[in-house]
Amino acid sequence: MISADELLTAGTALRFATIGSYAGAFAGYVGSLGAVKKIRIATVATVLAVMGVTAHTAYLISRWIAAGEIEIAARINTGDVLSSSDRFWYMVSHPPYTNLFDALNFTGWALMIAWLIVQRRWGLHVVGALAAAIALIAMGEASLVSEQNIEPLVPALQSYWILIHVAMLFVSYALFTLGAAAALLFLVRAGTKTTVLGAAQAGISALLLFVSGGSSLITRAAYEMAPGWTHLVPSRLRPGKFLTSVQAVHQIVGEKSVKLLVEVPGVGPFLLAAALILTAGAIVYFLRRQRESDVTGLRLVMAGFALLTIGLGVLVYRIATGTEISVPPGVQIAPGETGPFQFGFASNYSLGLVALIWGTTLGFLVTARWRTAIENLLPDKRRLEDVTYRMVIVGWPLLGVGIVMGGVWANEAWGRFWGWDPKETWALITWIVYAGYLHTRITLGWTGKRTAAIAVAAFAVVVFTFMGVNLGLTGDGLHSYGAG
Amino acid sequence: MAEAAVSEVAVLPESTERTWIEPIWRFFCSLKLTLANLLGLFLAMVAGTFVNPSNAPLTEIQSAFRDKPLVLAAYKYFELYDLFHAWWFTLLLLSLALNLIACSIERLPRIWYLVRDPEKRLDRVKGLRMRMNGAGDLAALSTDLKERGYAVQTAERDGGIDLFAERGRYSRFGVWVVHLSLLIVLGGGIVGRLTAFEGTALIGQGDDTDSFLVRSPDGTEMKRKLGFIVRCDDFRLKEFEPGRPKSYESDLRIFERLPDGSAGRELAKQTIAVNTPLRHAGITLYQASYQQGEDGSRAAMTITDKTTGHSRQVMWRGGETVEVADGLTYKATDYQDDFAGQGPAVQLERSEDGHASTFWVFSKAPGFDARNRGDRFGFDFGGLRPSYATGLQIARDPSTPIVYLGCFFLFAGTLIAFATSHKRVWARAEGGQLSMGAAAHRNPDSFRREVEEVCAKIGIPLAPAQ
Numbered sequence: 045m046i047s048a049d050e051l052l053t054a055g056t057a058l059r060f061a062t063i064g065s066y067a068g069a070f071a072g073y074v075g076s077l078g079a080v081k082k083i084r085i086a087t088v089a090t091v092l093a094v095m096g097v098t099a100h101t102a103y104l105i106s107r108w109i110a111a112g113e114i115e116i117a118a119r120i121n122t123g124d125v126l127s128s129s130d131r132f133w134y135m136v137s138h139p140p141y142t143n144l145f146d147a148l149n150f151t152g153w154a155l156m157i158a159w160l161i162v163q164r165r166w167g168l169h170v171v172g173a174l175a176a177a178i179a180l181i182a183m184g185e186a187s188l189v190s191e192q193n194i195e196p197l198v199p200a201l202q203s204y205w206i207l208i209h210v211a212m213l214f215v216s217y218a219l220f221t222l223g224a225a226a227a228l229l230f231l232v233r234a235g236t237k238t239t240v241l242g243a244a245q246a247g248i249s250a251l252l253l254f255v256s257g258g259s260s261l262i263t264r265a266a267y268e269m270a271p272g273w274t275h276l277v278p279s280r281l282r283p284g285k286f287l288t289s290v291q292a293v294h295q296i297v298g299e300k301s302v303k304l305l306v307e308v309p310g311v312g313p314f315l316l317a318a319a320l321i322l323t324a325g326a327i328v329y330f331l332r333r334q335r336e337s338d339v340t341g342l343r344l345v346m347a348g349f350a351l352l353t354i355g356l357g358v359l360v361y362r363i364a365t366g367t368e369i370s371v372p373p374g375v376q377i378a379p380g381e382t383g384p385f386q387f388g389f390a391s392n393y394s395l396g397l398v399a400l401i402w403g404t405t406l407g408f409l410v411t412a413r414w415r416t417a418i419e420n421l422l423p424d425k426r427r428l429e430d431v432t433y434r435m436v437i438v439g440w441p442l443l444g445v446g447i448v449m450g451g452v453w454a455n456e457a458w459g460r461f462w463g464w465d466p467k468e469t470w471a472l473i474t475w476i477v478y479a480g481y482l483h484t485r486i487t488l489g490w491t492g493k494r495t496a497a498i499a500v501a502a503f504a505v506v507v508f509t510f511m512g513v514n515l516g517l518t519g520d521g522l523h524s525y526g527a528g
Numbered sequence: 529m530a531e532a533a534v535s536e537v538a539v540l541p542e543s544t545e546r547t548w549i550e551p552i553w554r555f556f557c558s559l560k561l562t563l564a565n566l567l568g569l570f571l572a573m574v575a576g577t578f579v580n581p582s583n584a585p586l587t588e589i590q591s592a593f594r595d596k597p598l599v600l601a602a603y604k605y606f607e608l609y610d611l612f613h614a615w616w617f618t619l620l621l622l623s624l625a626l627n628l629i630a631c632s633i634e635r636l637p638r639i640w641y642l643v644r645d646p647e648k649r650l651d652r653v654k655g656l657r658m659r660m661n662g663a664g665d666l667a668a669l670s671t672d673l674k675e676r677g678y679a680v681q682t683a684e685r686d687g688g689i690d691l692f693a694e695r696g697r698y699s700r701f702g703v704w705v706v707h708l709s710l711l712i713v714l715g716g717g718i719v720g721r722l723t724a725f726e727g728t729a730l731i732g733q734g735d736d737t738d739s740f741l742v743r744s745p746d747g748t749e750m751k752r753k754l755g756f757i758v759r760c761d762d763f764r765l766k767e768f769e770p771g772r773p774k775s776y777e778s779d780l781r782i783f784e785r786l787p788d789g790s791a792g793r794e795l796a797k798q799t800i801a802v803n804t805p806l807r808h809a810g811i812t813l814y815q816a817s818y819q820q821g822e823d824g825s826r827a828a829m830t831i832t833d834k835t836t837g838h839s840r841q842v843m844w845r846g847g848e849t850v851e852v853a854d855g856l857t858y859k860a861t862d863y864q865d866d867f868a869g870q871g872p873a874v875q876l877e878r879s880e881d882g883h884a885s886t887f888w889v890f891s892k893a894p895g896f897d898a899r900n901r902g903d904r905f906g907f908d909f910g911g912l913r914p915s916y917a918t919g920l921q922i923a924r925d926p927s928t929p930i931v932y933l934g935c936f937f938l939f940a941g942t943l944i945a946f947a948t949s950h951k952r953v954w955a956r957a958e959g960g961q962l963s964m965g966a967a968a969h970r971n972p973d974s975f976r977r978e979v980e981e982v983c984a985k986i987g988i989p990l991a992p993a994q
Contacts, residue, residue: 118768196768199775199802300582380771430973441942448935457803459814459923460726461931462717464612466577473573480566487559513577 048113051106058103063183065096066176073173077421086169097160100153104140111138111194118196138197139207141214148186152179154218166427174225181403185396191290205453212446213471216439217506223435224503227496230428232419234493238337238412239329245408246345247326248504249401253319256397267312268305269394271369271385293385294378301378306369308362308387314355322348342412349405356402359395362387396511432499440478447471470509477502556630565624572620576611585747610745625714632707639700648681648692650954656965658979662988664962666691669955669986688958695951702945709941712934720927727752730819731760732917733826733843738785740922757783757791762843763818763918776815777801778918782808810924817919827860827874828910832898852905856880874909951975962988
């Protein structure tokens with residue numbers, strides 16, 4: 045049997061192969077839109093996407109087996125005697141989506157699988173370009189996660205339900221993402237006015253910026269993030285060696301220990317200014333929504349985007365260089381957590397959100413600038429609409445089953461089917477939003493821009509369910525172990 | 529839903545009676561109410577995850593908003609400290625339930641009508657998107673459709689033959705079943721609200737309890753009786769390494785509670801862990817948390833009865849007296865980290881009929897005490913352990929089967945609604961000419977391919993899609 049160490053090393057190579065293939069596929073799908081010999085380039089892109097998915101699948105399997113071997117080694121090292129059925133169970137008990145790093149990689153994989161199925165049936169290479177781009181963003185963001193080690197699962201996650209419940213939810217999120225990408229292209233193709241797109245895009249971006257910054261951004265122009273601390277953990281595979289493990293810093297407030305949030309120097313003013321200017325841009329666009337496009341609105345969004353770029357740049361710099369923080373006076377750090385405290389790990393959720401806002405704003409600016417050219421490249425809008433609908437009617441039941449499976453697990457582990465825990469509640473919110481989408485479409489017979497707009501807006505809810513709940517705004521709840 | 533033009537549900541004749549109930553009924557049937565309910569639930573649930581993120585009880589919120597009377601009043605009046613059980617949130621769910629009931633009652637006869645009494649004549653069907661004409665053989669069409677699993681009916685009329693074939697008509701019930709299932713889940717929720725309870729109990733190693741603590745969201749705590757006695761023989765915190773938990777386990781035993789409050793017969797015995805609870809008499813005991821005891825460490829002692837060979841483990845507190853057999857007691861009187869170079873040792877005092885004697889038990893010498901002391905019982909000291917109290921979550925929820933039943937119907941209904949389709953084919957043969965029409969209520973693309981195959985077989989060109 046191949047050792048876990050070798051599997052992890054091979055996994056790293058497979059992961060890079062995956063990223064490379066997806067990048068090639070992305071370039072191919074984009075190229076096929078404008079090229080003369082469309083078919084040939086599209087074929088190359090498809091081959092690359094299939095290669096990427098193959099490498100990705102191999103990567104996930106290698107990671108799964110490695111995790112299984114680590115689970116077994118951890119038990120043997122602590123004196124357990126395992127029967128062969130125990131061994132089998134621990135081998136499969138740790139699927140590759142139990143922390144943020146793995147979850148992002150897994151969701152990217154599900155997205156690309158869904159895309160290949162869509163491509164077989166509908167073609168639509170432009171959706172493929174977006175799918176590959178989103179998968180690349182997910183995996184790129186995973187690369188920034190500092191906690192990439194596989195650790196044995198905590199007792200709460202040691203259950204076969206994790207194999208069913210979590211995977212279903214992540215697959216449904218991937219389907220909704222693809223559906224939203226198609227819906228967005230539909231809106232552009234269907235001739236939604238640039239002013240209306242701009243008002244929505246800038247407005248939602250500003251809102252999300254304010255939400256991710258919280259009250260400290262609004263009142264003090266300070267952008268706060270959770271720093272992490274590094275400690276050494278004895279390796280279970282190579283006794284005598286140590287692994288570095290990064291964890292969030294906690295402070296003691298009253299009797300509880302909560303995640304510490306401190307200001308990231310040099311980020312707040314830029315993000316606050318960006319949020320304000322984007323708000324202004326949204327208002328200008330909204331007031332002039334009768335026009336096709338508007339220069340003032342576009343300039344405001346561009347200015348906001350420039351400020352956002354600087355803010356994001358500083359943010360990435362602080363995380364990449366591991367800027368050390370000093371503990372603010374009056375803060376009592378939880379016992380056992382020792383410095384240096386650095387921006388890194390737990391900051392990923394904030395970074396992810398800001399990067400997402402940056403990406404969508406860039407997407408909007410590109411669309412606004414080359415509107416006519418892009419519109420002409422896009423395929424028949426009815427097919428785009430069809431893709432969105434198909435993704436939802438598969439994703440929605442899957443989400444429902446996933447939620448119910450979570451309830452059954454909760455009933456078995458905690459004694460209640462439903463407890464209004466933030467993650468549970470947000471999953472149900474997502475389900476309700478898509479139920480709304482289906483009712484407007486099937487029962488009311490809405491089609492076109494209105495339903496597409498709902499599908500795009502619903503994606504914001506999916507993102508919040510996947511990542512926002514872990515920002516620390518809604519309370520940790522019982523799912524906080526999921527992504528650390 | 530390209531085929532929405534072919535009515536989803538049959539249109540019943542409008543009632544001409546005007547009664548006072550009519551507008552109210554229409555209101556609860558309306559799709560606008562459905563969307564308003566969904567939007568209301570959406571906003572309320574979003575708010576619910578933000579207004580009280582740490583699940584603080586009302587008492588804590590009162591002190592947090594001492595200086596903001598308006599905010600505090602809002603929290604109190606709208607029960608924002610426990611939004612998901614607030615009166616207005618319940619009203620919202622009730623409105624959704626009424627909406628679902630009204631829609632289901634309204635729909636059922638229409639679906640029934642459509643399934644039992646379908647329109648069988650091509651010339652009476654309106655809004656068909658798939659129509660074709662040509663010289664073709666009705667018998668061949670009929671055979672082919674039958675092979676594909678369609679129920680085919682033919683009737684002669686005015687010198688021609690009408691054909692009606694359909695498949696998967698019960699697919700029409702899918703959406704109805706989904707709505708029904710949601711009602712069952714909501715009903716389960718009501719039953720749960722009325723009958724379920726959830727509380728906690730903290731039991732030290734070797735202690736027992738016959739009650740548990742229920743905390744209500746307003747901050748008050750209430751003691752409830754269990755109806756039996758639960759004893760925690762041992763709690764083990766296993767770690768992969770310090771700070772990395774491997775498992776939390778409690779050895780529990782359940783005893784009958786006698787009228788005087790003492791423990792009677794042993795009713796159940798189980799080691800529980802985080803994902804494996806103990807169920808007894810409709811009540812489930814979950815491993816939820818633990819606490820390090822405040823009364824010092826305990827000695828892990830194995831007591832072996834030499835006459836029978838039976839042994840049991842005791843977590844012995846310093847100074848605690850254990851009655852091992854009738855009139856025979858042992859008391860832990862002293863502990864030494866290193867007794868005369870022999871490592872950790874516990875001193876026990878044996879008392880029987882007023883006679884007392886002391887002896888030491890060494891952790892490094894298992895079996896030594898049993899061999900060297902002439903006594904019915906032998907002792908083995910397994911070392912000093914930190915004392916723990918196990919934190920149990922104690923819950924009863926009779927609504928769970930109802931909720932599961934609802935979820936089962938939800939899956940079944942969704943599967944029927946989205947994965948199956950009611951397909952219909954109409955045809956009329958008159959003077960060697962065959963006119964055809966076809967419709968499916970879901971997945972029109974794959975149905976179009978199926979119809980194309982059928983047409984190709986009998987040699988009729990399919991009109992292009994509109």
